[in-house]
Amino acid sequence: MCSETTTPDYKDTLNLPKTDFPMRAGLPNREPGWLDRWARIGIYDRLREKGKAEARPPFVLHDGPPYANGHLHIGHALNKTIKDIITRSHQMMGFDARYVPGWDCHGLPIEWKIEEQYRARGRNKDDVPVVDFRQECRAFAEEWVGIQREEFKRLGVYGNWDDPYLTMNFHAEAVIAEEFMKFLMNGTLYQGSKPVMWSPVEKTALAEAEIEYHDHKSHTIWVPFRVVSGAGGDLAAARVVIWTTTPWTIPSNKAVAYNPKIAYGLYEITGTPEESWVSVGDRYLLADALAGDTLTKARLEAGQWTRLRDVSAGELAELTLAHPFAGLEGANGFWDYDVPMIDGDHVTDDAGTGFVHTAPSHGADDYECFVRRNWIDRMTHNVGEESEFLPHVPFFAGLQVFDQKGKEGKANTAVIDKLVEAGGIIARGRITHSYPHSWRSKAPVIFRNTPQWFAAVDRKLDDGMGTYGDTIRERALTSIDKLVKWTPPSGRNRLYSMIEHRPDWVLSRQRAWGVPLTCFTKKGALPTDPDFLLKNAEVNARISAAFEEKGADVWYEDGFKDRVLGNVVNPDDYEQVFDVLDVWFDSGSTHAFVLRDREDGTPDGIADVYLEGTDQHRGWFHSSLLQACGTRGRAPYRNVVTHGFTLDEKGMKMSKSLGNTILPEQIVKQYGADILRLWVAQTDYTADQRIGPEILKGVADSYRRLRNTMRFMLGSLSDFTEADRVEYAEMPELERWVLHRLSEIDQEVRSGYERFDFSGVWQVVFNFATVDLSAFYFDIRKDALYCDGDTARRRAARTVLDILFHRLTTWLAPILVFTMEEVWLERFPEEGSSVHLVDFPKTPESWLDGGLAAKWAGIRKVRRVVTAALEVQRRDKVIGASLEAAPVVHVEDEAVLEALKTVAFDDLCITSQITLTGDPVPMEAFRLAGEIEGVGVVFEKAEGEKCGRCWKILPDVGSHAHPGVCARCDAALG
Known part of the structure; x- marks a missing residue:
């Protein structure tokens, strides 16, 4: 031997x-080389050729367009990586998985950037010809499309980067206009005057998707409205108290609302502190649940008021009130009108007084109450586009709610001071609450009544596309329930609720950079007149052809109205509309000029997947659904997938001020894009x-x-x-x-x-x-x-x-x-x-x-006991490696024991020798009690010499032709 x-x-x-x-990947340095190789060999194009050659079924994830206005953040990286994984995986599962990246190029984000540049140079946007301004916006967007495209490609995202879709491409602008004109022709479009969310800083209406909510400190006031008619006896001298956090809307009050389901009472003041805006003997109508809180806010103490009796809903309905400013000297009778009491389900007794001050020009619920009563003629127009009171409003003309920087103006305090002067306030305070802000300027917004263009979501459409309903809302709700799969399922409920309760869609914006509302109105006609809007297929075709050739800028050229209306109608009889479309209409129309019109679109113009963040239930998913239901009768997607937001390690929202932002570029430089992609794959993206x-x-x-x-x-x-x-x-x-x-x-x-x-x-x-x-x-x-x-x-x-x-x-x-x-x-x-x-x-x-799987499950269980027993011996320095062992394994289960004998169990346990026995497990044996029963291991050292080639310790080592090896190694050596 x-x-x-x-x-x-x-x-x-x-x-x-x-x-x-x-072993060291070196990804940051090596990944660009693979990108270059893929471009050189044309990976994406070769896959499209393969799809055609093999007649593969198409699979299209339609890209929700990011704005072309800045470097990518981590949310962009998450979003595009998820999309890329979906596209690539479906390609490898046998589909022709096409991906056309796109960009939103119109709208306020880009226009705002150009205006910032103007302000920095002391220029005034209004002094610049509109086409020149639009060209600057276009150039800005083009530059950022190029930058973002390279940043997305660096993440390993593949797609048709050479021919992406841009909402500012001429064909896209033509189709967006065509889609709008379908709303014009099918009767969905109308001009109305109603309160919309308005940004005094940006001077435009905003959609719900353009709003975010932040804490805001507001004034709060409790205002009594004097009863002037409809009551006798103890109610004749009573006053109805309202509570509001928007004092600036009091000059536009037109009613006070109550809820018949709320319990109300008549309260009399029996005592007052030294300083108070109430007097002994005053009588107030209040919701019982809120009376104590209201009177305490008026500085009264318990025992300084008494409840006289119940007040029924029937009694409230008969009351007519006076405006708090009625009869004021210098107002010239501006507020000398009756203020009716109206019932409304939106009134609650959770906070306030149980009565709601109603200004239909400045609140959605207020407006709806007036619409139901056909009181639209009672709307006010008291506040201008900079949130300033207009010249005709006594006392307050020119005062702003918010200034051009989004800071509080003088309107609120002026109204409060005038109420104090008029004896029209019993308490005041401040409250911090969630308030709507523009997501771009971060400034607070107001509700303001302005003439706008709307798409009616409940108007019956006679367009031959009524399979899923006769109105946009019906079609949208049916699509959500029957045509679309939601990932995660909660997305369905969120969007369904939004669509179920949403008002008509505000389509118009008072801006310059976008696709104009390509319509004309009859001079002298009212919006309710049948011929108010020009509906002519020949005119529409001319507009579309002009946009296809020159883009939407042509709308602003001198003489354009005459060219498209000439020989059809008298151009002098019509006004040209110069508002631009809500940018969500642009992105909502992408299904038409991408999925429908492109060769790499889909046969039926419907995407297999739309994927974006959860905020897009009120954004792109929402606008695409409404737009498609209005122009094609159904949702433009089969699957909607949503992801959450990206937080820091502590679960906090990322922000520059906190210094906790992580840029994709930083991760790629340190680790490589694959590590970022792996982070995306590891996480449950459906949550934050x-x-x-x-x-x-x-x-x-x-x-x-x-x-x-x-x-x-x-x-x-x-x-x-x-x-x-x-x-x-x-x-x-x-x-x-x-x-x-x-x-x-x-x-x-x-x-x-x-x-x-x-x-x-x-x-x-x-x-x-x-x-x-x-x-x-x-x-x-x-x-x-x-x-x-x-x-x-x-x-x-x-x-x-x-x-x-x-x-x-x-x-x-x-x-x-x-x-x-x-x-x-x-x-x-x-x-x-x-x-x-x-x-x-x-x-x-x-x-x-x-x-076989069941058999090996039993084998692996026994192996676990053996390896655990050997680890104890290794830890105690009895052996250095498992090949030094020759354990005796006791297995009480006869079937498992027989299975073990059919395999080379010593090889499985990486031991040199092993003995299997059905004898009872001795006391000294190693067990994994509580985990694996009926198996015990008694440690023994392997006998023999160590093979110089495979290192197993076996009795036959040294007895073969080649010195110092076992039989297996001797045979291998030949």
């Missing part, structure tokens, strides 16, 4: 892994996500573990050829068990990608790669791969590794686009080769073997 010291060095005889694949340095370190660690798995496979497959392949029937059970697991994983991966569940896909693949493969299968088969000669076992193992390679690289390619390309090219470096040009391999159903 040869001693260890004289044993030759057999290292060079081993089949050690051979690969140039580095967290990101920060520690989280990214954890993502990078997971990446390194996976990279190690891929490196092992590459090294073991370095010289694998088809001649090495073994058929399934010839494989050992261990290999067939791996293929069974792989078949299970294949089903989960496909299902996960179909459901847009990337965190589920990543988790199942990562666990499979690191637990089933690296920690189990690879660990066991290293011995055979390194030490076996040309054996069936080694060939089977390498066949399985090849099968695993093709699946793991393709399964993960949609997520780790750069790394899986690197792995792929390590084996297939030919010019034109790419993992992104192949599909997920088909996995034979015959690989699924439930009986």
